[in-house]
Amino acid sequence: MEKLLEILKSLHPRVDFANETGLVDRGILDSFDVIALVGEMNDLFGVEVDLEYLEPENFNTVDAMAKLLRKLGATL
Secondary structure, three states: OHHHHHHHHHHOOOOOOOOOOOOOOOOOOOHHHHHHHHHHHHHHHOOOOOHHHOOHHHOOOHHHHHHHHHHOOOOO
């Protein structure tokens, strides 16, 4: 989980990602951020986040992202 938070902090250092909800819905993460995040997730966690998973609900919270990573076989 710490690695995921580090990736997010590199995108937006001032956001409290651990407690924030609605990251996509509220516009904190835009489509470019999500694409960058997916690339980092693929590289760092050795998973492949396919297009079918690029839904706002998978990126609105850190917990949702962690759940997606675990579903794809990543160890957090």
